[in-house]
Amino acid sequence: MDLRQLEYFVNVVQSGSFSRAAVALNLAQPSLSRQVALLEAELGQRLLVRTGRGVTATDAGDALLVHARVMLDAARRAHEELRDMGTSPSGKVIVGMPPRVALGLSVSLVQRFRERFPRAVITVLEGLSLSLRESLIAGRMDMALLFDPPPSPQLEYTQLMRERLFLVAPPGHELPPRVGLSTLANYPMVLPSAPNAIRSLVDAVLLPRRVELQVLAEVGAVNTVLALVASGVGSTxxxxxxxxxxxxxDTLPYAPLGPPSIWNALTLAVPMARPATRLTRETAQLLKELDFRGRVTSLS
Structure with missing residues (x-):
């Protein structure tokens, strides 16, 4: 199959129209239609159906779209790899991070990236670990930092650091030096809502111990959770x-959980099937070199 025809086909599907795709590709519409027709003739399948509002992919078109994107991405990466051999790599790399990790690491990461790869561009996308993992598997980013990701045959994991979990109480509340897991049921809770990685980890540890938390509220953002704790609504x-x-x-009392302690892990995830370029390999190495403990956590 001709990569150019695959590119044309992908653009038509994404645009939903031959005319819009022709404008985006700077190509005459009859030429674009002819190239897609040649692709259909070669494959012996109808790939697109014209409707009153444009075009949509057939079942065969949807199947080809998946393979076309993979082949076009591989071709682009091969081109970048060969072009950048012996020079500072160019291109673009997309890195996903949970918000609090991005807050602690983005400045250092971007600064070091610019020093090491002056011809390249880095994009940092923020989101919950679950959504970042889904985007990584779908091919929308090159690598991601995830908290406690579940096993996946599609991803390769490298653990970067571990963090102990703490009980955080409202102002003025006295906590013991360590908070036993069995006593957590005594604390009214404001917790991150599922599918937050911390919430999933806590639930997984407490369920077999039959510890049922008093959950007063569930909130998506960690900063909002802490604001509610600071206002006296509950602990977290x-x-x-x-x-x-x-x-x-400095304003909220907190103490480590345990025994046993609960730890979460920050992990670097990269797709196994996606060919790595020099830029993505060296960016992954750059992430491994960052001082996570000094910038993301102050654990002693």
């Missing part, structure tokens, strides 16, 4: 880095 469970980065470490 978070890593120390979340407390420190948010600025509440």
């Amino acid at each position: 469970i978070l890593p120390e880095s979340a407390i420190v980065v948010s600025g509440y470490s």
Whole structure:
């Protein structure tokens, strides 16, 4: 199959129209239609159906679209790899991070990236670990930092650091030096809502111990959780880095959980099937070299 024809086909599907795709490709519409027709003739399948509002892909077209994107991406990466051999790599790399990790690391990462790869561009996307993992598998980013990701045959994981979880209480509340897991049921809780990685980890540890939390409210953003704790609504469970980065470490009492302690892990995830370029390999190495403990957490 001709890569140029595949590119034309992908653009038509994404645009939903031959005319819009022709404008985006700077190509005459009859030429674009002819190239797609040649592709259909070669494959012996109808790929597109014209409708009153444009065009849509057939079942065969949807199947080809998946393979076309993979082949075009591989071709682009091969071109970048060969072009950049012996020089500073160019191109673009997309890195996903949870918000509090991005807050602690983005400045250092971008600064070091610019020093090492002056001809390249880095994009940092923020989101929950679950959504970042889905985007990584779907091919929308090159690598991601994830908290406690589940096993996946599509991803390769490298653990970068571990953090202990703490109980965080409202102002003026006295906590013991360590908070036993069995006593957590005594604390009214404001927790991150599922599918937050911390919430999933806590639930997984407490369920077999038959510890049922008094959950008063569930909130998506960690900063909102801590604001509710600061207002006296209830306690919460978070890593120390979340407390420190948010600025509440001097106003809210907190103590480590245990025994046994609960730890979460920050992991670098890269897709196994996607060919790595020199830029993505060296960016992954750059992430491994960053001082995560000094910038994301202040654990002793």
